[in-house]
Amino acid sequence: MRVPIDWLREYVAVPHDATGEQIAADLVRIGLEEEGLHTGGVTGPLVVGRVLTMEPEPQKNGKTINWCTVDVGDANGTGEPQGIVCGAHNFAPGDLVAVILPGGVLTTPQGRLEVGARKTYGHVSAGMICSERELGIGDDHDGIMVLGRRFAGQDDLLAGLTPGTDAIPLLGLDRETVEVNVTPDRGYCFSVRGVAREYSHATGAEFTDPALALDAAAPPANEAGFAVRLTDDDPVRGRPGCDRYVARVVRGIDVAAPTPAWLAARLTEAGMRPISLPVDVTNYVMLGLGQPLHAFDLTTLEEPVVVRRARAGERLTTLDGVDRALDTGDLLITDHGGERPVAIAGVMGGAQTEVGKGTHDVLVEAAHFEPVSIARSARRHRLPSEASRRFERGVDPALAAAAAQLAVDLLVEHGGGVADAGVTDVGTPDAPEAVTMPVDFPSRIVGVEYSAEEVVSILRAIGCTVTRDADELTVVPPTWRPDLTTAADLVEEVARIHGYDRIPSALPTPPGGAGLTHAQRVRRIVADVLAGQGLFEVWGAPFVSAERYAALGLDVDAELARSVRLANPLSDEQPLMRTRLLATMVEALRRNVARGTRDVGLFEIGLVVDRRGEQRPAPTEDVGVRPSEETLAEIRAAVPAQPRHLAFVLAGERDRGGWWGPGRAADVTDVVDLVRVLGVALAVPVTTVADGVAPYHPGRCARVELADGTLVGHVGELHPKVVAALGLPARSVAGELDLDVLVTAAEPTVQASTLVTFPMAQSDVALVVDDAVPVADVEAALREGAGETLETVSLFDVYRGDQLEPGRKSLAFRLTFRAADRTLTTEEVSGLRDSAVASAARRTAAVQR
Missing domain, CATH: 3.30.930.10 (Bira Bifunctional Protein; Domain 2)
Structure with missing residues (x-):
């Protein structure tokens, strides 16, 4: 999320001398990740110039260029007019334009463009007259930017412009923008309003919620509003796909009216390109407040609008021109009593109801959609959008009326439209559920002593309603924080607002345990x-x-x-x-x-894997919902032995x-x-x-x-x-x-054998057996007959040859004996060996050689 600092100052009291780097550091301290700092993509001399002359010169390739002289004051060091070749034709002598002189650098999507004096079309062109796109402040590349048209209506500003004036601050190219990475649980920070609130938490600066005044100015719903019905026969996690829908109508809009320069600049600084006034207004409201809007061409809609799930076989051509097969899980905006899909709710509108050049009346939609439903549709259609990014992270359901009011105000003011008296506001979102928590719970979890007053103050500062009963708190989260559902979530907020840097870096003491299993x-x-x-x-x-x-x-x-x-x-x-x-x-x-x-x-x-029986699929549950004990038992039963x-x-x-x-x-x-x-x-x-x-x-x-x-x-x-x-x-x-x-x-503990110091005695024996008799059987028979004093048996030779009958083999073993309490005599060793040989003869028919 890119946050222009000048825009941020409208919502929170940022000190005048605060730099982008300082603001970013303050936001990092409160838990937002800094992605970067941005300013305009122009360096070097960019000045105001007045076109003195322009002489059209047709070329052999059929193109006509203009050889211009431009007054740039003393910015070029001589005070003489600057000669510049320009291929655009949308300006005239006397117009004020933006001129980048030799030595300047433009940062364009194609890369860095270093401007110098060079010979072209038979002239030495010393600089360039710039378009909005070349300066990175708009998308207009059909002609150069005429300052008189860009700042139309700002006569005082235009009167103060003289050739040679530095155009970088004039066009806002020196303004800083802070870019932060918004984590999935902090969807409210996908807006200047949300980031301003976080800056207030970090610094104590006064925060002014723009939604409060807008909500107060919004007229109440009435029966004259555009008819809307909410239906959902396939709710997600027991919640309807849309639980609030606000619709406002503005008639007589001039869609060709230019987007105000200040609004276009803010959109550009926030990373969005200006397109047209209705689109720019909806994007501006979304970036400022965090509520996505959609504008329909009113003449293409037929009452009532119905919000429902898609039916099998339905299709919709979206604004990107792609004909899409809809899934029954998609939430749709439909008209004509629910017969015709006109938008995939919260993701993208349809081409049939798009606001175009012939549009004069628009219907502004501000709705609250279920996050999981929107996320699934966006991924299902591979159609991520700025709106879906916000809806799938959770949008403030109390914001819809205020956002629609701001859009209506801007369309009336800058598009010449007139707002209908009719207002539609249907649906009732669920109120946030209360969370109970011991007042000392944050201290026990984090390991930092937070007083009860600190805990209550922090929770109220982030918008919670807190009631204390002895040592227990009952906390109702604000509507813009759907992520606060457990006591652990509240503990994280206390630690975050109090300051992560105030948590001591101490290694935990591991409890005494049994070690490895x-x-x-x-x-x-x-x-x-x-x-x-x-x-x-x-x-x-x-x-x-x-x-x-x-x-x-x-x-x-x-x-x-x-x-x-x-x-x-x-x-x-x-x-x-x-x-x-x-x-x-x-x-x-x-x-x-x-x-x-x-x-x-x-x-x-x-x-x-060692599965026994039929492979059974494990049941599934939605994310964020703990399965029942019966479901858990089915899941465990479906997992095979491993x-x-x-x-x-x-x-x-x-x-x-x-x-x-x-x-x-x-x-x-x-x-x-x-x-x-x-x-x-x-x-x-x-x-x-x-x-x-x-x-x-x-x-x-x-x-x-x-x-x-x-x-x-x-x-x-x-x-x-x-x-x-x-x-x-x-x-x-x-x-x-x-x-x-x-x-x-394996036994958990093994009793070590006592070291025997008496000498060992060895005796070799060769046994003849059939080839089919395994050596292991012969060895086992020897061990059985030799008794407890036998220490080891090792095979050291196998013979097959002329001295043996065919199909027979000779196995030579070395027997090692040792007694724990005495030295064995020769007679004892011989007796033990003979006993071992006899055992082998009984069990394997072995014959001693």
């Missing part, structure tokens, strides 16, 4: 362990396609049954929520390899090669080892059992289980078809575990 500690341990193993953590967007599941060799129908399809996906190619981390991790692996990283180790901890998983992938060399020798490629034993290391770190016994599930190689896949058989996940080498389909390195290995299962299995 058990699940958080487990996740951190897991991440630290895997990072220590040389893997890098990644994050992948949780969106996949059915084609990805097919590429992984999974049962696509089964995965779709567990997944959730997004109603509005970021990409139509990835409309599903992932059911496995590997579905997205393989893309991270592929991308890293494609960019030149040959040896890769990645892991991710994230959520997956377990947290851990996945990792390895490709390339696990042990790097170098001058010390060749490297070793990652294989299935590496992912099995990662599982073992995680189990040790979490003190959770895990076992691996041969298995064969997608997307792994059927002969190089392991099922990870807890001691009680609970499934944790799978690890293994990715199937060659999967590797080929996804473009991954050959023999890549991966794994995915249900981290929630590990969290549940």
